[in-house]
Amino acid sequence: MQKQLHPNISVDCVIFGFDFEKLNVLLVERTYLHPETKEVIFSDYTLAGNHVYVDENLVDAAKRVLNNLTGLDNIYLEQFYAPEDPGRLLKKNDQLWLKKEGKNPEERVVSVCYFSLLNCKEVSIQKKDRNVDWHPISEIRNLGFDHDIILAQALKSLQVKLQNEPIGYEMLPLKFTLSQLQKLYEVVFDMEFDKRNFRKKVSKMKYLIQLDEKQKGVSHKPARYYIFSRDVYEKTKSDILNFSV
C-alpha cells in the first residue's frame, strides 16, 4: 500500500510584459548569503509565486500574487501547467533557500502555473523590499527551482493561445500601430514576419478597427492607430475556425 501524497500547494506566475521592443518576464531576485560570513553563496532569479491558503481558489492565489506585484486586479491570467516531477525542488541551491525561508526542504510542493500578460509601459511594479524587475526573455537562463521548465512551457502555451485567440492586445495600449502589433507577434514567436503579408492578414481581422487618428510627435512618418474590438471579435469568432487535418 503506497502512501498518498499531501503536498504543499503553490501557484507560480509567468508574467509576460511587452515594451514595444522585447518580450520580458517579471523575475524576483534570490540572493543567499552565508549565514555567518554574509558572503554571497549564490544569487539568481525565480518566477513570482506563493502558497495557496486552505480555502483559497487556485486562481485567487495567482491573482493575489499579481496584485501584490502590480497593485492591479483583473489582469489577464491563464492556467497552463502543473509541473509533474516530484524532484522539482531538490537542486542544492533550492534546498539551501527553502531551509533559509523556514520551509521543510523535503516536503513536496505541487505547483499550478499561470501566465499573465501586461504592457510594461502601463504597469508600475511594486518592489517593496524585493528586487523584482522585467528581464528580456532572450536573456533568461538558470532560474531557480524548475522555473526554466515552467517558463518554456508558458512561452509555448502563449504561442499556441496567440495562434487561436487575439490575446496579444492585453500587452498593447488601447491604441496601437500596426508596426507595434507586428513587433509583438515577432517577439512572441521569435521570428520576423514580412510586413506586407502581416498587413494582409491584419486586413482580414474584422475586430481590428482603424481609427481616424495618427501618431503625434514622432520623428518618422506618423502611423495610423488601431484598436481591438472585443465585441466584434466575440461576434465573428465562430467564422475563424481553422484546423490542420
Add this chain to the structure above:
Amino acid sequence: MQKQLHPNISVDCVIFGFDFEKLNVLLVERTYLHPETKEVIFSDYTLAGNHVYVDENLVDAAKRVLNNLTGLDNIYLEQFYAPEDPGRLLKKNDQLWLKKEGKNPEERVVSVCYFSLLNCKEVSIQKKDRNVDWHPISEIRNLGFDHDIILAQALKSLQVKLQNEPIGYEMLPLKFTLSQLQKLYEVVFDMEFDKRNFRKKVSKMKYLIQLDEKQKGVSHKPARYYIFSRDVYEKTKSDILNFSV
C-alpha cells in the same frame, strides 16, 4: 496568518474514444446503496481517476490509471487543467460517496487533469469489478464531483489542440479513409464540414499519405486508405505556423 494548504492530490483522466461514428468518453459507474436497506440512493458516473503517491510523478499517476483500465502503456496523454474551486467535492452525493470510500469528505483534493485519445475499436476495457464503459459525449450530463466542468474543459482543450496539431490520428486505426477522418473532426468540433472543402484542406497536408490500397468487403464504393506520417509532420510543421492577429 492564513493556513497553508496541504491537500490530497489526485489525477483525473478524460479518456476520449472514437468509434467511427461518435466521440465517446470512458466513465466509471458510481452506485451508492443505503448502508442498511441496500436500497439505491443514487447512481451516476464519474471520470476515471486516482490518488497520487508520495514519490510519484503526476503523469505517471495518470499512466497508472490508464494502464489499469486498458492494459496499455504509451497512450496519448495531455495535461490540460487543474480545477480551481476549493468546494469541488462538496455536493451531497459526493460527500456520501467519499465517506463510504473511507475518505475524509472535508479534506480538499487538488486534481491535475489529463485527457487521452483512443480508438474504441482497438482497446478492450478491463472492467474487473467496476462498471466502466464508453458513453457518447452528447449524452453525458450530471457527472459526479466537478467532472462536468473537467469534461467541458477537456473537450475545449482537445479542440484547440486539434486546431494546432494533427493528434486525431491517435483515435484512428493505422490505415483510415478520408470519410473516417472527416467524421472524427465533425464529432470533435460538433459540426458538419463540407466534403469538398475538407478534402481540399487534406490535400495540403503533406503528412497525410495516400496508400495504393482500398477498403475491402464494404457495400459502398471502396474508399482509398491513408496513413499519417509523423516523420513528415515533424519535418514540415514549421511551415504550418498560422495565427490570428
